[in-house]
Amino acid sequence: MATSKTAKPAAKATTQSTPAKSVNNGTSSFQPYVPKKGEEYMSKAQLAHFAAILDSLKGDLMADIERTVHTMQDEQTVFADPNDRASQETDMALELRNRDRERKLVKKIEETLDRIKADDYGFCDKCGIEIGIQRLEARPTATLCIDCKTLEELREKQVAK
Secondary structure, three states: OOHHHHHHHHHHHHHOOOOOEEOOOOOOOOOOOOOHHHHOOHHHHHHHHHHHHHHHHHHHHHHHHHHHHHHHHHHOOOOOOOOHHHHHHHHHOOOOOOHHHHHHHHHHHHHHHHHHOOOOOOEEOOOOEEHHHHHHOOOOOOOOOOOHHHHHHHHHHHHHH
């Protein structure tokens, strides 16, 4: 089926204002940012939007870490059965591994908040182009544009072989 140039006006008709759907990026849910016509990339409003997302995500992670500490202190029971003890140790090891991953993410969130304060947020570390609002909403701590990240992942796959 051949495409014609007359198909473009139909695409333009679909750009009506629709209510923004709530986005869930893991633990937090937020309204996606809808840039105003002619708005500069990474304006004060956009930076405030991403700072709020990061603060919310950091708060959720810190609450999870705190909950884990209290849970592990409360579950200090000694099982007589070696299988029960092994299960408990495996569960604790898995929980600690997850919390360590979250601790690293909290550190990355703090670094990203520092980048926002320094007006150095939203641009690729390698090539300097805009990362994009949708990518940043999906991954607020992203420091690479999608093209540079794809190339980095391809290189990692080649090295791993």
